[in-house]
Amino acid sequence: MTTQKFSAISAPYKAILLDSYGVLRNHRGLIPGVVETVERLRKEGKVIRVLTNNAARSPEAAAKNLVKYGLHGIPAEEIITSGATTRHFLTHKIQAGKVAYLGTPQSAEYIFSAGLEAVAVADVDMARLDEIKAVAFLDDEGYDMNHDLNKLINLLRRCQVPVVVANTDLLYPVSANDVALATGSIARLAEYVLGRRFVSFGKPASQMFQFAIDSMAGQAPDLTPADILMVGDTLHTDILGGNTFGVSTALVLSGNTQPETAELEIRSSGILPDFVCSSIGD
Structure with missing residues (x-):
């Protein structure tokens, strides 16, 4: 299994959908390089949405929680929750x-x-x-x-x-x-x-992806699924949901899917990401 740099993976896309836990942060805290990556994506004119299956927090509370971890660049209106x-x-x-x-x-x-x-x-x-x-x-x-x-x-x-x-x-x-x-x-x-x-509701169900596209209409009115990259750490939610909705998918190995078992999990599940990278901070 070959991993690629996220900076190269994300370059062709107009919109980036990010899972929260495992992509932006994990049990150790904010994933190294995430702040810089979000800033780079902004400078490149990418539209960003965070899609989280955590129904315990409102988008406002989720944004405050990211700030607590040190990520200030994701406002509540860019967070789509399953709740x-x-x-x-x-x-x-x-x-x-x-x-x-x-x-x-x-x-x-x-x-x-x-x-x-x-x-x-x-x-x-x-x-x-x-x-x-x-x-x-x-x-x-x-x-x-x-x-x-x-x-x-x-x-x-x-x-x-x-x-x-x-x-x-x-x-x-x-x-x-x-x-x-x-x-x-x-x-x-x-x-x-x-x-x-x-x-x-929640990934892999299609409602969250449709909510995300609808919420981006003001910033990118001509956006199509071909312009979107879904980034997640879990095959059965993030990657399956993105594949089913018809957007490109990138599996990161900074959360639920571990580097030593990723290839076996992909083969056994039959859920194939378009890309694999260590984290979005690389």
């Missing part, structure tokens, strides 16, 4: 009522901003399930894995309501070598047990 696409769905599909959610109180802001009432699964009154109009898987934390997940399964056995998954990631890193189950894994387990299919 924002979930909010769009809830706004148009659920007119009123309560949405039961798994996640932190902060992640429930997407429900409130859709004009709905959010109630944590732990607080749902099982005797009044007629009040629940939808269920949302929002964040990896904020609930008891045993008690709340079992309660959710029983809730969904009794309620035929829309279920949305804001974060389709299966794992998230907790240290340099260890991972934990992410929201997408919990949702898949529930789908399997219940024999149902939920509405999924």
